[in-house]
Amino acid sequence: MNKLFYPAVFHKAEEGGFWISFPDFPECLTEGDDMQEAYEMAVEALGLVLTGRAEEKEEIPKPTEVDQITVDNGVLVIVEFDMMEYQRKHNSRAVKKTLSIPEWLNDAAIKAGVNFSQVLQEALMEKVK
Incomplete structure (x- = not known):
């Protein structure tokens, strides 16, 4: 819809x-x-x-x-x-979410300077289209 x-x-x-x-x-x-x-x-x-x-x-x-x-x-x-x-x-109010990812992936993403919130938003937008 x-x-x-x-x-x-x-x-x-x-x-x-x-x-x-x-x-x-x-x-x-x-x-x-x-x-x-x-x-x-x-x-x-x-x-x-x-x-x-x-x-x-x-x-x-x-x-x-x-x-x-x-x-x-x-x-x-x-x-x-x-x-x-x-x-x-x-309705763009931010909602806090708690999630779990493997430690190695977390460490690699932090080292690469990844913005976790942005990546999650982009992935969710792609998924719900």
């Missing part, structure tokens, strides 16, 4: 800009002064609702097929959401 794509409806606001709704998430509404800001706000709003539901262990619905959505007053836009990027941006 790294990249998700959900339909959103961008409505022209009377006072200018756009307000955005998501057919799959009726509680998710946002707005922006122009198309770029509206899209960026839509990504953030979608991130909040998806991570909120995940934290509460609520169901995350499959995106509705675009041909199943009727848009009377607005434009249908597909919003891309990258869960890993969102977590990287909003």
